[in-house]
Amino acid sequence: MGEQPAPRPGSGTEADLGQDRPHNARMYDYYLGGKTNYAVDREAAQAAIRAFPAIEVGARANRAYMHRIGRYLARQGICQFIDIGTGIPTAPNLHQVVQEVAPQATVVYADNDPIVLVYADELLDGTPEGTTCYVEADITQPDKLMEAIEATEVIDFGQPVALTLHALLHFITDDHNPHQIVSQLLKPLASGSYLSLTHCTGDYEPEAWAAIADTYQQRGTLLQVRNRTEVLRFFDGMQFVDPGLAVAHRWHPEPGSGPSLVTDSQVSMYAGAGRKP
Numbered sequence: 001m002g003e004q005p006a007p008r009p010g011s012g013t014e015a016d017l018g019q020d021r022p023h024n025a026r027m028y029d030y031y032l033g034g035k036t037n038y039a040v041d042r043e044a045a046q047a048a049i050r051a052f053p054a055i056e057v058g059a060r061a062n063r064a065y066m067h068r069i070g071r072y073l074a075r076q077g078i079c080q081f082i083d084i085g086t087g088i089p090t091a092p093n094l095h096q097v098v099q100e101v102a103p104q105a106t107v108v109y110a111d112n113d114p115i116v117l118v119y120a121d122e123l124l125d126g127t128p129e130g131t132t133c134y135v136e137a138d139i140t141q142p143d144k145l146m147e148a149i150e151a152t153e154v155i156d157f158g159q160p161v162a163l164t165l166h167a168l169l170h171f172i173t174d175d176h177n178p179h180q181i182v183s184q185l186l187k188p189l190a191s192g193s194y195l196s197l198t199h200c201t202g203d204y205e206p207e208a209w210a211a212i213a214d215t216y217q218q219r220g221t222l223l224q225v226r227n228r229t230e231v232l233r234f235f236d237g238m239q240f241v242d243p244g245l246a247v248a249h250r251w252h253p254e255p256g257s258g259p260s261l262v263t264d265s266q267v268s269m270y271a272g273a274g275r276k277p
Contacts, residue, residue: 064258
């Protein structure tokens with residue numbers, strides 16, 4: 001599974017793409033059954049799978065939630081989306097999901113990863129009526145990130161926006177104060193905007209997730225899972241969309257959307273969306 005991806009012309013060198021070490025975005029691609037990964041990523045992913053065989057289930061549940069929340073928000077009339085920590089494109093991507101409901105929707109993708117930049121043109125194939133674009137920016141510098149998005153001039157900050165942070169915040173350790181980062185990202189967004197996020201948790205399988213965090217850290221990536229109370233804090237001051245914070249496969253489940261007949265412990269991923277008053 002997973003043939004080596006060929007970098008596109010002018011996309012960077014072997015060194016800056018980190019082909020000699022595992023990468024969390026390529027590992028996630030492997031969990032999803034993708035081909036944008038290398039032997040070093042597959043080895044690391046297999047180590048994580050040995051620690052917690054259901055980790056692939058959580059990845060698929062996360063992706064399925066992204067599709068459901070995208071459709072849900074588009075049906076609520078949200079036509080502007082900011083997706084941070086985009087990762088390697090995997091069809092259908094967010095813009096394809098929301099523009100199917102609202103062809104005029106605008107989606108801005110943001111990531112600071114050169115690997116994602118290589119494949120960013122796959123995120124720009126939106127509808128003629130809509131707009132998609134990509135900015136290179138770092139979530140740990142939220143003010144600069146929002147300045148980069150504002151500079152695109154495709155988001156009207158006077159109108160509601162959906163901010164999506166899917167499978168991202170568990171890679172932001174407490175040293176970077178992720179709760180404050182999310183608060184800063186939400187600050188310029190208009191009333192009626194939404195926050196959607198997913199976050200790995202050790203609430204159900206603490207020993208397995210400690211081993212997974214160890215596996216990532218040994219290979220150069222910090223991973224910090226959080227409990228329900230810690231994840232709820234990201235939504236301080238917001239009005240939860242029913243059913244509130246839920247394990248990802250339980251958030252508005254739909255037939256054929258993601259893995260079925262799975263347990264909360266297998267998914268081990270919280271998901272939720274809140275509305276800014």
